[in-house]
Amino acid sequence: MNGFKAAISAGGTTRIGLWSCLADPVVAELLSTTGFDWMLLDGEHAPNDLRTLMAQLQATAAGPTQIVVRPPDGDPVRLKQFLDIGVQSLLIPMVDSPEQADAVARAVQFPPAGIRGVASQTRGGRWGTVPDYFATARDDICLVVQIESRTALGNVDAIVSTEGIDAVFVGPMDLAASLGHIGRPGEPEVVAAVEHVAERAHAAGKPVGILTVDEKQAARYIERGFDFVAVGMDTMLLRGCASELRARFALEKGRDR
């Protein structure tokens, strides 16, 4: 059973997540104690590889936070490796067409329906201890695709309805850039596009998620019924808290004695 897939599919509430880019098992374990429903380990814009990801999966396995992993792309060989190290929820970036959605859906499915290379003596197969692994593995996977371009917007209905796609996720930064508003995900045209994707996902019966570090935007998307929303990023939190602490002492030093 995939706890993340069950949670985001249950409806009725928004699962709050955190974006992790520090690519470290100590950080991942620490963050998994902070109460977030889910946490994204980024392999697209952060220095994660198979070893760092597996270490973070191991470090967070005992905690309640559901882990989602983003590979740098939808390469089927890499998806096979990610599943074999025990990734159960995947967020695939830059999916622009139903053909791409179908390709990643087939990449996480064993033959004959899919093309995933067959192995069960892996961490993903719990080292060969899952008795009916080949029959049940796909049910334990949550496959989420990112809609984050003008092209993807034009194909949104075909993408969200592609068989094997469990949920969709809007990448507001890349979508803003694609729409001509780079660095401005709060532009009305971008927000409207984000909410259109959500409406089309729900029309197709699929959960929809997003990342925004703008708390007002997060509140708006939660109110609009997004099923999973990441509201912060570990790199930003760490740097922000550290620089604020330093600034407070700088103010202390400047104070008249």
Ligand SMILES: O=C(O)C(=O)C[C@H](O)[C@@H](O)CO
């Ligand atoms: O386009 C987006 O926004 C995302 O997909 C999330 C970003 O990649 C994330 O790394 C923050 O910039």
